[in-house]
Amino acid sequence: MTLQRRSGAEVRLEGIGKRYGAVTAVKPLDLVIEGGTLVTLLGPSGCGKTTLLRMIAGLELPSEGRIFIGGRDVSRLPAGERDVSLVFQSYALFPHMTVGENVAYGLVSSGMARRAAAERAAGALESVGLAGLGERLPSELSGGQQQRVAVARALVLEPAVLLFDEPLSNLDARLRRRMRDEIRELQQRLGVTVVYVTHDQSEALAVSDRIVVMRNAEIAQAGAPDDLYERPVDVFVAGFMGEANVLPARVAAIAGGEASVAIGPLELHLPYRGLAVGPASVAVRPEAVRIGPPGTGLAGMVARATYMGAVMEYTIDTALGAVFVVSGEVGRTHAAGESVGLTLAGRGVVLVRP
Amino acid sequence: MRHVAPAWWWVAAAVGATVLPWHMQQAGLGLGDLRAFAAADPDAASAAAQAVLHGRFWFWPVLAALAVGAVGSLPPGLARPRRGALLFAGGVLGLLAVAAQGFAVGIAGWTTPRLASLFGPLDDRQFGIGLGGCVAVLGFLFQATDGLALRGAFKGDRFTAGAVGLLAFSILVFTVWPMATILAEAFAGRGDLGPLAAFAERAADRKVWGMECVSSGRSCGVAWNSLALAIATATLATLLGLCFALIVTRTGFRAKRALRLLTVLPIITPPFVIGLGLILIFGRAGVVNQIVEAVTGSQLGRWIYGFQGVWLAQVFSFTPTAFLVLIGVVEGVSPTMEEAAHTLRASRLRTFLTVSLPLMRPGIANAWLVVFVESLADFGNPIVLGGSFGVLSTEIFFAVVGAQADFGRAAMLALVLLAFALAAFFLQRAVLGRRSYVAVAGKGDGGLATPLPRGIARAAFAVAIPWAILTIVVYAMALAGAFVKVWGRDWTPTLDHFRRAFDVTPTADGGFILSGLAWNSLGTTVTLAAIAAPVTAALGILASWILSRQRFAGRFALEFALMLTFAVPGTVIGVSYILTYNVPPLEITGTGVILVACFVFRNMPVGVRSGMAAMSQLDRSLDEASATLRASTTRTLARVILPLLKPAILTALVYSFVRAMTTVSAVIFLVSAQHEMATVFIINRVINGDYGVSIAYSAALIVLMVAAIGVIHLAVGRRRLGRRAAAPAPLVPAGGRV
Numbered sequence A: 001m002t003l004q005r006r007s008g009a010e011v012r013l014e015g016i017g018k019r020y021g022a023v024t025a026v027k028p029l030d031l032v033i034e035g036g037t038l039v040t041l042l043g044p045s046g047c048g049k050t051t052l053l054r055m056i057a058g059l060e061l062p063s064e065g066r067i068f069i070g071g072r073d074v075s076r077l078p079a080g081e082r083d084v085s086l087v088f089q090s091y092a093l094f095p096h097m098t099v100g101e102n103v104a105y106g107l108v109s110s111g112m113a114r115r116a117a118a119e120r121a122a123g124a125l126e127s128v129g130l131a132g133l134g135e136r137l138p139s140e141l142s143g144g145q146q147q148r149v150a151v152a153r154a155l156v157l158e159p160a161v162l163l164f165d166e167p168l169s170n171l172d173a174r175l176r177r178r179m180r181d182e183i184r185e186l187q188q189r190l191g192v193t194v195v196y197v198t199h200d201q202s203e204a205l206a207v208s209d210r211i212v213v214m215r216n217a218e219i220a221q222a223g224a225p226d227d228l229y230e231r232p233v234d235v236f237v238a239g240f241m242g243e244a245n246v247l248p249a250r251v252a253a254i255a256g257g258e259a260s261v262a263i264g265p266l267e268l269h270l271p272y273r274g275l276a277v278g279p280a281s282v283a284v285r286p287e288a289v290r291i292g293p294p295g296t297g298l299a300g301m302v303a304r305a306t307y308m309g310a311v312m313e314y315t316i317d318t319a320l321g322a323v324f325v326v327s328g329e330v331g332r333t334h335a336a337g338e339s340v341g342l343t344l345a346g347r348g349v350v351l352v353r354p
Numbered sequence B: 001m002r003h004v005a006p007a008w009w010w011v012a013a014a015v016g017a018t019v020l021p022w023h024m025q026q027a028g029l030g031l032g033d034l035r036a037f038a039a040a041d042p043d044a045a046s047a048a049a050q051a052v053l054h055g056r057f058w059f060w061p062v063l064a065a066l067a068v069g070a071v072g073s074l075p076p077g078l079a080r081p082r083r084g085a086l087l088f089a090g091g092v093l094g095l096l097a098v099a100a101q102g103f104a105v106g107i108a109g110w111t112t113p114r115l116a117s118l119f120g121p122l123d124d125r126q127f128g129i130g131l132g133g134c135v136a137v138l139g140f141l142f143q144a145t146d147g148l149a150l151r152g153a154f155k156g157d158r159f160t161a162g163a164v165g166l167l168a169f170s171i172l173v174f175t176v177w178p179m180a181t182i183l184a185e186a187f188a189g190r191g192d193l194g195p196l197a198a199f200a201e202r203a204a205d206r207k208v209w210g211m212e213c214v215s216s217g218r219s220c221g222v223a224w225n226s227l228a229l230a231i232a233t234a235t236l237a238t239l240l241g242l243c244f245a246l247i248v249t250r251t252g253f254r255a256k257r258a259l260r261l262l263t264v265l266p267i268i269t270p271p272f273v274i275g276l277g278l279i280l281i282f283g284r285a286g287v288v289n290q291i292v293e294a295v296t297g298s299q300l301g302r303w304i305y306g307f308q309g310v311w312l313a314q315v316f317s318f319t320p321t322a323f324l325v326l327i328g329v330v331e332g333v334s335p336t337m338e339e340a341a342h343t344l345r346a347s348r349l350r351t352f353l354t355v356s357l358p359l360m361r362p363g364i365a366n367a368w369l370v371v372f373v374e375s376l377a378d379f380g381n382p383i384v385l386g387g388s389f390g391v392l393s394t395e396i397f398f399a400v401v402g403a404q405a406d407f408g409r410a411a412m413l414a415l416v417l418l419a420f421a422l423a424a425f426f427l428q429r430a431v432l433g434r435r436s437y438v439a440v441a442g443k444g445d446g447g448l449a450t451p452l453p454r455g456i457a458r459a460a461f462a463v464a465i466p467w468a469i470l471t472i473v474v475y476a477m478a479l480a481g482a483f484v485k486v487w488g489r490d491w492t493p494t495l496d497h498f499r500r501a502f503d504v505t506p507t508a509d510g511g512f513i514l515s516g517l518a519w520n521s522l523g524t525t526v527t528l529a530a531i532a533a534p535v536t537a538a539l540g541i542l543a544s545w546i547l548s549r550q551r552f553a554g555r556f557a558l559e560f561a562l563m564l565t566f567a568v569p570g571t572v573i574g575v576s577y578i579l580t581y582n583v584p585p586l587e588i589t590g591t592g593v594i595l596v597a598c599f600v601f602r603n604m605p606v607g608v609r610s611g612m613a614a615m616s617q618l619d620r621s622l623d624e625a626s627a628t629l630r631a632s633t634t635r636t637l638a639r640v641i642l643p644l645l646k647p648a649i650l651t652a653l654v655y656s657f658v659r660a661m662t663t664v665s666a667v668i669f670l671v672s673a674q675h676e677m678a679t680v681f682i683i684n685r686v687i688n689g690d691y692g693v694s695i696a697y698s699a700a701l702i703v704l705m706v707a708a709i710g711v712i713h714l715a716v717g718r719r720r721l722g723r724r725a726a727a728p729a730p731l732v733p734a735g736g737r738v
Ligand SMILES: Nc1ncnc2c1ncn2[C@@H]1O[C@H](COP(=O)(O)OP(=O)(O)OP(=O)(O)O)[C@@H](O)[C@H]1O
Pocket: A020, A023, A024, A025, A026, A043, A044, A045, A046, A047, A048, A049, A050, A051, A052, A199
């Protein structure tokens, strides 16, 4: 018997905030997480991701605001009564119980008979690819296997919402990649709602339906991965969602939702994003910069060229400052000291609030 | 979703108030007496019956509180917050009502003239609270905490709320109330003196604060005696303890393990054994005196009785305690620091003096304060060796048992002792900061401990080794005394003393009688200690779990109150308990209950400390994982926390058992003819000069306790639980108590 597909519940936060004495860990915020989607909370260390997650789990009570899961107000319910499961960063497997007992633990807690729980647990272990390891102790498993046990233990309860707090940060890079794909695959197969905390933007981009970027205890921007990557609202989000060159620019005119923007000698038409005529900033993704012969576009000189295998990375000094460029043309490289001219592709360049 | 069933505690309160006999029954309780809702004798009836049938109107508020709770408990479908508010109100009202009636009406009617003039005369009375009252109180208490949890306090967790409530309530009943009683007693008017005048008179007592010893040959007040003794003992014991600790941790000394065994001694030794040993060596009939007299013909006299003797005995007794505390301190100095100093070209001596020693300073201060408090609170050594040299703890005892039984004076002396102990406690907290309590985690950054500089090592050996040998000699003498007829006069070897203490006489019909003198008290001691141990361990572990895992308003206050409780000297506890519990509403003087309560609250730190130490090794996410996996808090405790805490629990169990058997300072006030304790039996024999039986009995106790310690070390040693195994708890809690 393996796990059944069901539709996950919607999570709605209304004015949720948390203070610890004088410290504000999370400023009051609203957030809706649609049922059956995977949403990541992304942000630098200490921005309140874990706190927000733990409030959803019921491990912290919010200082203010209300939490609804599947339309039910759970703000003051203890963790066990919320129909959520949490996968801990440290996995928190009980060291004195076997893997099977660990996975069956929640089922027995909810009143299922031991034998039935053990069967279900075996099924859950099978669906995370650990069939037959039920008799081992957690300390007899590898890190990746422990992680999967933790996931199985959470999933076997068929919770409406599954929460992950940096579940992959204890794993090496290769395993991390595989596990994140497995988590995503499992989430889509089972249709469960997942809230996923990470501070690795590539992980967030890879697995999410939606990303919520947090900064200083509040939401900086929320949206689909491509939204955040290509249309960040400000310099912080742009920088956090991957490498970005922030260049000074001027909005020359605004017409029909388009702004004509001057970036040094370059002229671009970009979607107008609520900015007025006058000085502004643009965020330019490294891969949006084209390197051409000197005399075209923005003049610059190659300061450093790095061979990365699949791509070349350049740092190019210009009048607007150093520009970081990633170029797919590995065959035709530019040496350090070479004079070049830079132009911008339309995609990957956005106006941001400075 | 789980169902909330908050009604059960209301039912308990209701049963306690309407069905069970409210008051304590002198003749004990039979099963039939439990249905007391219509007993003819008002004193055997339930509260409801007393109110309805016997006109004891003071129970009506209790019943009213029940009604409030009923509104919150019984109707289904009440919203959580509303239900919570009603339950809380009902519970608190109930507790207040029980307290009010208990304090208002005593064995002679109204307890104060004020009440009489307010409500009119009353020619009725009531005794102390009994089974019904206790059940009702617990029912009300947990009903109130349930109410709080329903309203969202303690993260909505009823178990946590109840546990915190229980702890707070027991601190209130078994610490705050007795301390308040002492305070009240010290202010009690005497003759035509008002409260303030009486207090002032007691406080200014020359016998307490007199300074005659400075100017003349007469003795000083007992407060100065206590202070001087405690300072002298603490200083010497700390110095000796530091030498031992340095030898054990920083030299290649061969017999390290044997030295470490010293740390077990204070736990298993009844507090007067050292005193006895010293008497057998230096007393009038002692070995040394006899030899000196035989050789030189001169008498050494009674010098051992007095300050010097008590000081010597206390240093022997408490050096192991200082040693134990200081091992941790010395080991806590990171070798990296010392290695860093070496790379900066400091010599070994310079490193020791400028890096190691300053880093140890707070720890050394802590050890000093621990011994200071132990010395202040010590009762066994001064009573055996003090002679005319009185200290606070013995003076309190004589004020209570003496001819005039002056409780006001006892209370005053207890207050002084308490003030000293608390001052030391606050100093200790200041010295250690928050670390005073949480075990310092062994996050070693590698490196080897630097050996001691040669000169210092020599000094340490020169001081410590003779002292260790002396300690062994004292113990050996103390035990040898059990095997000779009359120490000093008739050295014939004999087992007579053991026979007198532990004789078993066969009877004609094939059975046997335990005819030895000691059996009665030994039986009581073992029984009460065995009852107290699980309660102590359970409460201690519960407290440590709450303190290390739960966050709630008032957590700090609770921790603080708990720590404060542990700082109260035993003698003070003893006096306050008899003062508080020999009259209604809680009349438990003379019963085994008072002894068990005393053991539980005196020995809880063992449980709390070993629990906290073990808990700090368990990641908090384990509890949280269990909570998100829909386990109730009780299930989390039972299935996750307790199995992982097994070693700590075992430690707490056995040590509270052992300490209950060796304590004397508090229980000497609380024993009764029915409930005599081994230590009190022995000390009374010692005071009467009957050393043989005392020593035989002490030896038996020590053997018994070594066996108990052996059992845990076997059990704890065998328990190895993968990587996350809880660390074995320290043997002795680092806080002053005797
Ligand atoms: N129990 C607490 N008491 C006081 N402050 C706290 C507590 N828990 C968290 N904080 C503070 O709240 C803020 C947010 O903490 P949180 O753990 O949510 O950060 P995070 O985003 O998960 O960071 P990281 O990526 O490092 O895990 C931090 O500034 C932290 O110091």
